[in-house]
Amino acid sequence: MKPLELVCPAGTPAALRAAVEAGADTVYCGFRDETNARNFPGLNFSRAEMEESIDYAHRRGSKVLVAINTFPRAGAPELWRAAVDDAARFGADAVILADVGLLDYAANHQPGLRRHLSVQAAAANPDAINFYAETFGVRRVVLPRVLTVQEIAAINREIECETEVFVFGGLCVMAEGRCALSAYATGRSPNMNGACSPASHVHYKEEGSELVCGLGDFTINRVKKDAPAPYPTLCKGCFQAGDYQGHVFEDPASLDAATLITEFASAGVTALKIEGRQRSRSYTKTVVHTFRKAVEAQAKGLPIMANELQRLTEGQTTTSGAYSKTWR
């Protein structure tokens, strides 16, 4: 059996090289501007770096996908269209898009450039996916992290294009591309400016034995000494609701679906995506290497090691998320 395709994150050229060396079939990355949904300071690729990195990956047999997955600002589509044109010019293997206008632009102006649908489009049923495939020639859809494995299998039975699912990393359970929680707290939209909980609005303060984590004017978490520190995203914050005080939406745990790889393969999934373009080359190297071993083991019918990467994760705990539907 052929191993599932491993799609790996790279926030910098160094991380891209680490991913390729560690066994990534495919690396995804973005330009250094608001056209991609990991627009954090110090990250991403200049035009020259993108061209060099695509060449580097191709010479070693890996593919590069360019994420242009934010939504263009009204009246200013040029930045996003230029990103599509440049990705095509540099020889990217596909672009990952979310906006229907940009999908239409890419289909008409760069028809030879393969189009993937970003998770930011939140296409979570066969009708929506078939619409994107038939209208814009989308060849692969990245599924939102809100579906069970059974639902993924049901979707795959009714669509013609490939599916890619998240297998490891930060866990977003919102309707991606539509969530406005971070924009409410910071005034900057993850979907248009490219950063959920932008670092410019994040602050940490040691108060006695507690670490206070804030986003804009809001305190999102207070954690006791030696408890894992979270990144302050509203959906993983502590809130009071009636008599309940705690993580109302989601615990600060990370996704690790390594043990479900065989089920993903049976459900007709083509590719496994690792989240983490904002992480270091050390993270990339370790996670990609671990999942390389896992997909090879799955293809040979061997057991897959579980929970090998907890120390790298937010919350220092992992979950299989909605895939197994064991949540509150």
Place this chain on the structure above:
Amino acid sequence: MQTSPNIVAVPAPVRLLMRPLPLLPLRLMLERLVSGLIRRRPGLFLRLDHHAEKVFLIDPTDLPFVFRLKPDPEHPSVEPLRRERAGAWDGRIAGPLGALMGMIHGTFDGDALFFSRDIIIEGDTEAVLALRNALDDAEIDLMEEAAIAFGPFRPAIEPFLRNVTPVAARITGLPLSRSDENEVFT
């Protein structure tokens, strides 16, 4: 809670021995090192963008001094200072020397060190993140940079450092040089 493996603290007796040492030679050495980095790696400062104008306090909590870093490409400076004389800063990164060196050398992931509370960040989070990402992409080897900072004496110093560094790393447990690209595969 799991903590990142292999982070060793500088032993207390060593810390005590270091306390009276003069900081001027270290400062001169570090300024040469940073100036060289700026000349040879302009990409690092492009990644820092406007954050290059900020002041970063690098605080190895197991050393008796801190480093006040201003990575301004025009007037870079890095000052070792007694902790009580650190002065004002925009962003602070604090943790054991091993954790901080491990981040620079690609041995450890900065986010994982933060999640596990092995390092602390304070102040301008955006600036700290920009610095972390810029350093991570630069794939710096501090021992290599130190050898380069010796200028004309580099040919004499480099073989010595190359031989001594792995031994010193084994004895101290500190990640003294850039992580081997292939070490994860062993």
